[in-house]
Amino acid sequence: MSERHRDELVRSEATRQRATFLELFLDLVFVFALTRISARVIDDFTDGQRGVYAGLGQALLLFLALWAVWSLTVWSTSWLDPEAPIVQTVIVMTMVGSMTMAVAVPDGFGARAPLFAITYVSLQIGRVIYFHVAGHGRPDPRQTSRVLFWFGLSAPLWVIGGLADEGTVRGPLWTIAVLIDYTGLLLGWPTPRIGAQRIGGPMIAAEHLAERYQQFLLIAIGEAIFVIGLAFSGSEFHADQTVGFLLALATTVLFWRIYFHVAGGLLDAAVSRSRSADRLATDMAFTHLIMIAGIVLSGVGFELFVTEPLGHLPAAWLIAILGGPVLFLVGRSALEYQVFARVSRSRIAGLLTLGLLTPVTLHLTPLAAGAAAAVVLLGVAAADTRRSRRHPPETATPPY
Template identity: 60%
Template sequence: MSVEIVDIQGALWSYRRRLPAYARQGCRPDVPGRRRMGETHPGLVLRGEASSQRATFLELFLDLVFVFALTRVSQRLIADFTSDERILLSEAGQTLVLFLALWLIWATTAWITSTLEPEALAVQVVVVMTVAGSMVMAVALPQGFGDRGLVFAGAYVIVQLGRTLFFLVATRGRPIPADPAAVLRVLFWAGLTAVPWIVGGVVGEGPVRGVLWSLAVTVDYVALALGWPTPRLGRARHADQPIAGEHLAERYQQFLLIALGESIFVIGITFSGGGGAFHLDRTAGFGVALLTTVLLWRIYFYRAGHVLPDAIIQARDPARLGLSAAYTHLIMIAGIVLTGVGYELFITRPLGSKPSAWLFAILGGPALFLAGRMGFEFQVFGRVSRSRVAGLVLLGAAVPLVLDLPALAVAGTAVGLLVGVALADLWRSQGRAPEPPAPPI
């Protein structure tokens, strides 16, 4: 009989461990932030050990919105590069501001679902709010510095302020027991930067909007990096925040794949939309673009991109590493998007004369990706591969040599250097055990 009782207790304990964290709150009165039996504490539910590390279907649904959003960023950049070269810098800078706002929305949402239980109703409502607001921002983005500026800024502010206020209302002003001021800090900074966002949307087209929005998005990023320091409330200590490292790493990997998928979309639409036969020069451009995308995928996932989940879990400060990875992924994704713009340019007009500004996309995109990948590699391994440094230096050194070459030849130069980086990775891995992550943070 005693053996049967032990077996039953073991089975119940095994079943309980499979339950999501929010379903086990009543059973863990000793853990901060969890409800005791009979209590009705409305606070947000922190992730538990048994919480699934996989992205939820709702999070993947959010990613679909950002697939569309990246196509709008890409198409706006293509329009920038095919316009008057004298205003390219200004136009591209505007697109960068819009892209930074979108990425911040996605990155903070990934952070929310990596620290709070994603199956909790309050968190799901916030993700749905983000889906709606991000879709409005994406639709307004092509004219974000035109007549839809207030729509873009309004959607951004509503997402940032709205979901923070919702957390306060849903939890009756008592959000996270372990850090009651967390939501208030975010609310303070979101309200502070809402002013230049809205004013910039109201003032109309012109440099004033650019200045105000550049200031606002810079403050948003700095506040996030510093833990939203707030008068009398202090700032959040990222080291004290629980983080689902595997989940957060997977979210970064998924978004980078979204960016690669968007570039494949550009390749396909550009090549298939040319009409007529598959001319040799355009077909060569198609092949170069596809090979470049494969190489970007290979360079990212070897090895740092592959072991990122283990790196965050093993880090001395997992939350800090997870937050810093958001910035390196931002750089890599921007490089992928810019590289995709180059695809459109050299597939459409592979031969003949080209504006010199096209080099910023065709060579600058891969260079930006390698720069971000170097920083990312340091975050995971505490070192940087010489092949990536050499690739970045050679991309810069190639600029004066290819000024008078057709766009397809410039793209061939870039893909040749990326092939060299990938081959160096392959050579270094021969006969060696896979390198384990060694994050310096």
């Protein structure tokens, strides 16, 4: 294999760092996918046929599968030239497969489980094989072997779980399959004889990767706004519902503010300056996964306190109303450590306060519980503002 042929696919210094329009087009599919995940969880909280905890577990597995598809695509386009025809074809394949998985989400543990599982396996394995064949093994045939080895371990579990008639079998099989897939992603697909190597390794385009993480987090906030608008537009526009609507919108603004305050805007600098850029980029994928899950779960909470602001507050609703902000702050704290090798006290204080509020909010209305969560987030954002005014602008100092 010549270096010239290899460089036809690998990004060069001249390759544009911004996401291409085709990549943004792919993101539209995941906007829809998040709405399906959110709608499914809302049904679990309000309908109760599956049960809240079982429904949350099922939704989490479906969400993790979709995130694995998106993450693998982003790492690939941050290493390879997204303008190359082979890479563009893979992105289109991902769009079609992800859309098919998304439409299966509402009944992804029922009648459409085979469709979801077979599409996931076909997409993850099929695009790796296509890329290897169409690219004549470029740029790294060993990476193809690594990825196929790990997906080969999880694929039977996905397919058998999808085809199983007994729903109680599906959950454990898919849980093991997800653990295998994410272990491979986290460790760089360690494979006998050829070892481990994360996609792209040190050649990852930091600016592109950072922008893609930022864009997906904004997609999650946009999905929450969609849920808020849908809930309020279907309400009676009573005063309490209007307050819930405004409170939910304010909370999304706080998510945006807390995320992008300093650390969220320095992802590219952190990856560029890291001594282990591929490891840091992988770890950032997991922190964004946690934050996005928190925002989606918060969106469910918005639906609950906008539609029934002064009604009875079931204890399970606090999983969404308080648990969503908790997940967001956990992920944001981890991101801050990845960028600055430290965690602000305001993040820790916010998490402790939300934990202490849990037994208190059990005796409040859904709207009051949502307001309590918003006040905590407001306190974190205010602490960030005070810190910025008292200290000079920070630069990224990743811990590794």
